[in-house]
Amino acid sequence: MRIGELARKAGTTTRTLRYYEARGLLPARRGENGYRRYDEEDLRLLHQIRLLQDFGFELEETRPFVDCLRAGHPSGDSCPASLEVYRRKLAELDAVIERLQQVREQVGSQLARAEVEVSAETPPVPRCELTEVQVDASERGEGDGGDD
Amino acid sequence: MRIGELARKAGTTTRTLRYYEARGLLPARRGENGYRRYDEEDLRLLHQIRLLQDFGFELEETRPFVDCLRAGHPSGDSCPASLEVYRRKLAELDAVIERLQQVREQVGSQLARAEVEVSAETPPVPRCELTEVQVDASERGEGDGGDD
DNA sequence: GTAGACCTTGCCGCCGACGTCAACGCCAGC
DNA sequence: GCTGGCGTTGACGTCGGCGGCAAGGTCTAC
Structure with a gap:
């Protein structure tokens, strides 16, 4: 074709x-x-x-798989080189996921803290980590107001 | 300065x-x-x-924070626009993390399956995960022979 | 024989956040 | 006055994975 x-x-x-x-x-x-x-x-x-x-x-990382298939193997990951790529990618994925989860935590707690501060209009240094967002649901009309 | x-x-x-x-x-x-x-x-x-x-x-996403600070606010996230960015980033992070976790699962299971298949057809090392390259280079010499 | 649907190579553009020159200006110390 | 270490602008390079366009060749249908 x-x-x-x-x-x-x-x-x-x-x-x-x-x-x-x-x-x-x-x-x-x-x-x-x-x-x-x-x-x-x-x-x-x-x-x-x-x-x-x-x-x-x-x-480039797909190359071992393609070579493997072309060599006549039943699947692209039937070769050691492909398995190595799998393992490396797994390690990379784990590292990236962990990093992103840490960032997510940080951003999440920053958001919680900042929301409390803004709603109370008070300077930094909040209380403890009880960042419960029950401040007043009828705030300034933000949230998912639909503007994107 | x-x-x-x-x-x-x-x-x-x-x-x-x-x-x-x-x-x-x-x-x-x-x-x-x-x-x-x-x-x-x-x-x-x-x-x-x-x-x-x-x-x-x-x-561009840091701009609201910078503007907020320059406006005299105590911290960069003391403004609604900054909070919006926080929220959007949180949603993005959640989506990306979830996606990566799915990929991780897929790759992980593919690796597990492929490892079993490879060891079943061409048993290079009848052991478990001894990924040490002391296996006698004259095995079957397939492909690129495992140079890494 | 001509439209038009496919194919070819080649080359610039794009995104984000800069790195890396080049060619020049300014200023302090000796 | 000269060296050297700052500063300035401008412009091109980088990385990955293509998109898009131009100018032309090929094949098929009518």
């Missing part, structure tokens, strides 16, 4: 496929007219790439 | 300060020689900016 058909089947664009080829990730054979030609296996490789991309993998 | 001193005090670079000024976030007064001049309040605004940046806020 030609590039447009593959793009349609995979839900991507021809621009993306040319980009993958330029990166050496998904090279195409060429017809006599110079057109790129793909087959069903390429569609499979492409699905593998897109799946990992959806997971947040960088293109 | 001049730009270099402020940069040093805030642990950032002169390039960054000039960038903030170009964005209208932290404008500087000018001396007779054209040099930027900053005071202690600017240092405070800068600290606010860097704190939020560390939280992953975009520069």
Whole structure:
């Protein structure tokens, strides 16, 4: 099949496929007219790439999986190099998630503190950490007033 | 003080300060020689900016906080606009964290499955997780042979 | 034979937050 | 006066993953 058909089947664009080829990730054979030609296996490789991309993998990180499939293995993660990428990504994910959770806590407590201060119009240094937001629900008409 | 001193005090670079000024976030007064001049309040605004940046806020999102401080409020989040940013960031953080946790689950289960499959078909090490590369390099030499 | 649907290569644009020159001005000390 | 360490503006580079456009080639249908 030609590039447009593959793009349609995979839900991507021809621009993306040319980009993958330029990166050496998904090279195409060429017809006599110079057109790129793909087959069903390429569609499979492409699905593998897109799946990992959806997971947040960088293109380079999908390469071991693609190579693995091309080497004839049943799935892209049937090779040690792919497993290594999995493990590295897991560690990265854990680190990022932990970091984001810490930030979430900080922002959350800052919001709680600031809400109390604003509603009381009092300077810093609140009381303890009992940041319960029962100040007065009918405040200034904010909240999800709908303005986005 | 001049730009270099402020940069040093805030642990950032002169390039960054000039960038903030170009964005209208932290404008500087000018001396007779054209040099930027900053005071202690600017240092405070800068600290606010860097704190939020560390939280992953975009520069534009720090603007309400800076404006709030400049308006004379005790802290950058003493204004409704800042609280709105807090709330939006919290929602974003929750969404991102949830998404990443889902991805983490998926990747984790894929890894577990693939590890079982690999060890079943091509048992490199009949042990558990001894990921030590002392396994005798002359195993089956597939693919790139495990150079890392 | 001509429209038009596909394909080709090539190259610039984009986003965010700066880094990194280049070429020059200002000022203090020796 | 000269060196060196500050400062100034301007402009291009970076990173990833493409989007979009131009100028042309190819194939098919009518």
